Amino acid sequence: MALATKECLLVVFLWSLTVVLGQNGWGVTYYTQSICALKGSTVELSCTYKYPSGLQITSAFWFTKGPNDDPVNLMEDPDYKDRVIYHSDDENGHKLTIKDLRKSDSAVYKSRFFTVGYKYTGLPGVNLSVTDLQVNMTAATVTDGGSVNLTCNTTCTLIGHTYIWYRNKQLLTNQEVSLHLNPVSSEDAGNYSCAVKGLESLLSPEKKL
Structure with missing residues (x-):
């Protein structure tokens, strides 16, 4: 089956390593397994989605908390209030920006996307470590x-x-x-x-x- 792909970049202060995960025509590509970033700085994360042709992504979000079947959208997480920005469009895919990094932001970040009738979470995600x-x-x-x-x-x-x-x-x-x-x-x-x-x-x- 032909595949449709939305591409986006992971912008960080280091080299990148591509990790592709998925099955049966579904997948999420992360361009690094781990990131070290400085407390108080800004970091950007993004990914590449892969899904069967004929479908269309309706929404996507990033999360760190909750089970994979019911995660908490970062935009709705009070620990990230006013510090996260989503960038999404049909051309470039989905990107997350986290501003004013805190040590408590150290976590594994995963992306979940939705199509009509389907949802998919990319595992294992990106491990972010925040240091001073x-x-x-x-x-x-x-x-x-x-x-x-x-x-x-x-x-x-x-x-x-x-x-x-x-x-x-x-x-x-x-x-x-x-x-x-x-x-x-x-x-x-x-x-x-x-x-x-x-x-x-x-x-x-x-x-x-």
Whole structure:
């Protein structure tokens, strides 16, 4: 049987891996199995639907809660109030935007679509992990002539980002995940924080050196 396909893209800050699931002419394609995103940022998810020809998609939504046979539409979930946007049309399919990400948004996101007389849920979905930034210092004590390693830590791996470091809110030239001070001098004293390029407003808490 010929198949009709609606295509859409998954826009995130990392490389993508295509996962296609479905049977008997039905399916949902997710372009990544997992996403790591920064707290306070925005993420977009989308998919490709596959269904038997002759049918037409009447509606679609994303969810994280509820059983697969009775899920809660994110647009009706109070935990996502005013932070989610659906984009849907016959040309480009269905996309979800989540703004102002919170750590509590870490979950598996699934898409469900409807045709006349049928409904289909794409499994297993996309695993979203939301992290913040924390500066970790390896040296227990700091003395002149010693060495210190500062690392911008996350609870999941942010892919495709450039890290930015600040001392006393002044931008440093280092653009790596770790900042090495060797040897340490009195001029290095101050409060250090890190961010990722393009999301400079989402600074880590400061670490005193």
